[in-house]
Amino acid sequence: MRFAFKKYRRKQPRLSGNNIMERGNFVDYIRIYSKSGKGGAGSMHFMRTKFNAQAGPDGGDGGRGGHVILRGNAQLWTLLHLRWYKNVIAENGENGSGDNCTGRFGKDVIIEVPLGTIARDEETGEVEAEILEDGQEIIWMPGGQGGRGNAYFKSPTNQTPEYAQPGMPGLEGWKLLELKVLADVGLVGFPNAGKSTLLSSITAAKPKIANYAFTTLTPNLGMVPYRDEKSFIMADLPGIIEGAHEGKGLGHRFLRHIERNPVLLFLIPADSADHKKEFDILLNELEQYNPELLDKQFLLAISKSDMLDDELKEAISAELPENVPHVFISSVTNQGLTELKDMLWSALTDVSNRTSWPDEEEEEDEEENEA
Ligand SMILES: Nc1nc2c(ncn2[C@@H]2O[C@H](COP(=O)(O)OP(=O)(O)OP(=O)(O)O)[C@@H](O)[C@H]2O)c(=O)[nH]1
Structure with missing residues (x-):
């Protein structure tokens, strides 16, 4: 799966290292607490009745919570640069507001890793992602979806009540990053x-x-x-x-x-x-x-x-x-x-x-x- 939100790339915090210096300090195993952002709440402001959107000004959707993304970097040789990052927490999405304003998406966190890195859940041991190519991006922990604002319910096809809830939570947990050197x-x-x-x-x-x-x-x-x-x-x-x-x-x-x-x-x-x-x-x-x-x-x-x-x-x-x-x-x-x-x-x-x-x-x- 490749990450499609290119326009947000520059603003993302990147956990990357200074390549060459790291060769002497080989680190191939990291335990990290990781959390993706919660979706912002949809704006239901000024509504008179719960699903009668016609009755008040439009409220926008909440923004999606930030993803935690893994990106392959062929210049990295170890996981040393992540050693001091015990927690990786992506930003929550912003709440929607009146005048049909959609909340801003939470900023994604991009973790740059060497090729051959495997991401696992500590509790289940399940392999959740594997980075094999330079520049490959995987949304490892997706951010929570933003809640729907009342503008959404103006359309007669959009009457699903569960979307009127506050934003969905992100994912969180102790994770393991493991490097297995790629060689022929x-x-x-x-x-x-x-x-x-x-x-x-x-x-x-x-x-x-x-x-x-x-x-x-x-x-x-x-x-x-x-x-x-x-x-x-x-x-x-x-x-x-x-x-x-x-x-x-x-x-x-x-x-x-x-x-x-x-x-x-x-x-x-x-x-x-x-x-x-x-x-x-x-x-x-x-x-x-x-x-x-x-x-x-x-x-x-x-x-x-x-x-x-x-x-x-x-x-x-x-x-x-x-x-x-x-x-x-x-x-x-x-x-x-x-x-x-x-x-x-x-x-x-x-x-x-x-x-x-x-x-x-x-x-x-x-x-x-x-x-
Ligand atoms: N005569 C001879 N000596 C060699 C040859 N190859 C390596 N040596 C010597 O054997 C010793 C060990 O060589 P290394 O290449 O460090 O061995 P290694 O298997 O990488 O050792 P570790 O790093 O401990 O795993 C060194 O003193 C080398 O000079 C060879 O082809 N001929």
Whole structure:
């Protein structure tokens, strides 16, 4: 639903931020008390009898209460700018007055949010709005309708008594705004796997890189240029450790960002003690968080492969699951990066490339049949 009242736009209070500075302060979850405006009362002034509008001067309708509107802004990366807004309250509509004067509409409040923001009701958990495009506007909480003034009842078709009431109330309640980063490819790996280094070597993004765990505390996005001026977006997500779904390490807060990435690239470093086990732990953490994540397309990259000779590569390849394509890469020597981009692009464009996981019930059936 797009907001149609363009002429009111300039006057609306906007809850927006100063873009770039906010990248360092990643906030992806906000609880906010939100209220749309009440409709103004219709003017019934000077009426002699309740529905005999002919008997007095015309009274105008009350103005509509202000909406609470969400607007997508591609320059925003976090919800930080909303942190201090505990209440968002739109203005009430003005009452109608004599001489058929319609009350002024209450001012709408526009909340600017980054793309990928979901709005929920705290009590019901219901998703009420989702912003995916720059400039997209959704009337999240509509303002109450204004009451009808007696002018309205001059028309014989407009005799519905309930419209003669004062304006309708707006909506109110505790709401949640949640940001799920929008990217084509999400990088999944233990801390120190080389995720940020990969992002910085194939995109123009400059994430923090260091030889210690949890250098990346917030998602970083970068655009990967591909052949023929094509491109895709890659997200470097904070490292996952065993028990992340129970809150260990940085916990499961950031796992929500993976939900939006159609392709997941698992990064396992060449110097891992057990590549297969590391991959299984990561898969398990994703599954514990949300089993639907296993329906995504997976690719596996063995990072820091400049440390490996051909023999070691063969040994690692033999350990890895056959149904997940893998590639050896090094962000230092650029080894395998072109092949990796080709694989990512075909995974993004080719739905038939989807990794299939045997369903537990199927496995049980097979076991029974074998017995
Ligand atoms: N030899 C070699 N070292 C690498 C390569 N990629 C990354 N490293 C090193 O590995 C360390 C960790 O790299 P990061 O890119 O910060 O790892 P990360 O996965 O983003 O780590 P977190 O932010 O903790 O999740 C750094 O010291 C990098 O220099 C590579 O291709 N080869």
